[in-house]
Amino acid sequence: MLSAAENHARPAVQITALRKSYGTNEVLKGIDLEVKPGEVVAIIGKSGSGKSTLLRCINGLEVFQEGSLRVDGKPLLYESAMAMRELRQRVGMIFQSFNLFPHLSVGKNVMLAPHLVKKKDGKENETRARQLLQRVGLAEKFDAMPDQLSGGQQQRVAIARALAMEPAVLLCDEITSALDPELVGEVLRVVESLADEGMTLLMVTHEMNFARKVSDRVIFMHQGRVHEMGPPEEVFGNPQTPELKQFLSSLHD
Amino acid sequence: MMEFSNWDIIKNLLIAARWTVGLSLIAFLCGGFVGALLLVLRLSKIRGMDRFVSLYVQLFQGTPLLMQLFLSYFGLALIGIETTALQSATLALTLFTSAFITDIWRGCVIAIPKGQWEAAQSLAMSFGEQLRYVILPQAVRIAIPPTVGFSVQVVKGTALASIIGFVELTKAGGMISNATYQPFLVFSVVAAIYFVLCFPLSLYAKMLERKIHAQRR
Ligand SMILES: Nc1ncnc2c1ncn2[C@@H]1O[C@H](COP(=O)(O)OP(=O)(O)OP(=O)(O)O)[C@@H](O)[C@H]1O
Ligand SMILES: [Mg+2]
Numbered sequence: 001m002l003s004a005a006e007n008h009a010r011p012a013v014q015i016t017a018l019r020k021s022y023g024t025n026e027v028l029k030g031i032d033l034e035v036k037p038g039e040v041v042a043i044i045g046k047s048g049s050g051k052s053t054l055l056r057c058i059n060g061l062e063v064f065q066e067g068s069l070r071v072d073g074k075p076l077l078y079e080s081a082m083a084m085r086e087l088r089q090r091v092g093m094i095f096q097s098f099n100l101f102p103h104l105s106v107g108k109n110v111m112l113a114p115h116l117v118k119k120k121d122g123k124e125n126e127t128r129a130r131q132l133l134q135r136v137g138l139a140e141k142f143d144a145m146p147d148q149l150s151g152g153q154q155q156r157v158a159i160a161r162a163l164a165m166e167p168a169v170l171l172c173d174e175i176t177s178a179l180d181p182e183l184v185g186e187v188l189r190v191v192e193s194l195a196d197e198g199m200t201l202l203m204v205t206h207e208m209n210f211a212r213k214v215s216d217r218v219i220f221m222h223q224g225r226v227h228e229m230g231p232p233e234e235v236f237g238n239p240q241t242p243e244l245k246q247f248l249s250s251l252h253d
Numbered sequence: 254m255m256e257f258s259n260w261d262i263i264k265n266l267l268i269a270a271r272w273t274v275g276l277s278l279i280a281f282l283c284g285g286f287v288g289a290l291l292l293v294l295r296l297s298k299i300r301g302m303d304r305f306v307s308l309y310v311q312l313f314q315g316t317p318l319l320m321q322l323f324l325s326y327f328g329l330a331l332i333g334i335e336t337t338a339l340q341s342a343t344l345a346l347t348l349f350t351s352a353f354i355t356d357i358w359r360g361c362v363i364a365i366p367k368g369q370w371e372a373a374q375s376l377a378m379s380f381g382e383q384l385r386y387v388i389l390p391q392a393v394r395i396a397i398p399p400t401v402g403f404s405v406q407v408v409k410g411t412a413l414a415s416i417i418g419f420v421e422l423t424k425a426g427g428m429i430s431n432a433t434y435q436p437f438l439v440f441s442v443v444a445a446i447y448f449v450l451c452f453p454l455s456l457y458a459k460m461l462e463r464k465i466h467a468q469r470r
Contacts, residue, residue, distance in 0.1 A: 059375055081379070088377035099372035103390045112386060113376035158372075165376055 010073045012037045012169050012200040013058060018067030020053060027053050028064065029224040035169070038198045042211035042232070045221035046247060051204040054221070055171045058202070059091040060084050072168050089117065092162030093171040096178050098154040100146040100161070106133065107142040110161045117165070132160040136190050152183030159190055170194065172203035208251060212236055220244045257433045263442055269425030270446050276411040276421060279343050281404055284350025291355040296362065297380060306355065313352035319413050321345040326417040342414045350407055357403060361396040362388060394465055401458035405451045422446060
């Protein structure tokens, strides 16, 4: 249960009237979204509906033209490199293609950013990295190189690497889509444990069973808008719009 | 007439070859430095820099090194800037080499997947940190073979510096051949010296290429 005080805590992410275009192609057509601390939000929708673009706007990988975005109450300001660095320390991102740094060992992948950005010193940083790798079940891989790991292991390292920056919000963009089916479970279990521990999560996913199980809220995006939104039981069990109905039935073919 | 023994010929050519080596080093070090600078400017997304650098590249890749040497020696003198042959050669070779090197290295940076930049960015690293710790270490590995390959072109290109008065290997070859009437012998030795300078570079490039391919697997 959330206490009254927590209920009134400022939102982890607050998006207001956000619009984003690539050239003349408007991809996000006015998004309003508020994510509470500790909330787990699953974003679903057809290919091209703007799910990735929305996530990428939240950590400043994409520049949007209109609207505002706050993370932990801090507004996103492209002009200020300092403010962007601040923001990105609060927002972690995990990618479909892992994007581990191939020239660095697993341990160094995890330690690099805390060392550079947070100025963590060697011993403390290493202890923390080992803890995080342990948490994702890869304690023994500290000295391995990324290309010696399976896809599922690489993705778990990527999660540990993001956690090392102690983000307030974690963005996951189809993080199991590039994995062989038998490796999906090990990554989802890690994400689920993060959700259980109270991490604020925004995840784009095609794993509907997973979304239903761990999310507090499901967002259905359609043509650059939040088309339907609600608790998983409602979105999956009782879809209101024809678009969502059609999307859900298309998954069963 | 002065008598040249074979040893005299070789000795004089070797002395002149020092200029070939010296000019190559100057071209390569200065050109590499400027080329790296241009690359960073281009990647930094500072407004207008991309256009400036691509204009620079087109200009100095698109005109013969010979013209660049001419202009930086005689041309600068015409507008009242006196330069020594060494200064002019340094200038022209730097412009020429940097225009090629910055392009070669840019290709290597572009070959690094975009996801690497994005991952580094998402971890709140600054542009400089992304470049220094994530992109360049990967780009350098693929840059070595084409860079070494280009250095062979630079060594041969220094021969053109003779037109502004450098007695480097090729020029010395011409002079000695005129004096000795033994062009075949003289230019065979010249060719051999170029070969000895360039072959190890080519070999080194091939070896690195093979090594990197092996690591990829
Ligand atoms: N870099 C880009 N330049 C131009 N258009 C882009 C770019 N990235 C995405 N788009 C366009 O924006 C729209 C939304 O793309 P986005 O990647 O956000 O969709 P998505 O919902 O994540 O789809 P998917 O499920 O396939 O990942 C698409 O029409 C796409 O073509
Ligand atoms: Mg996507």
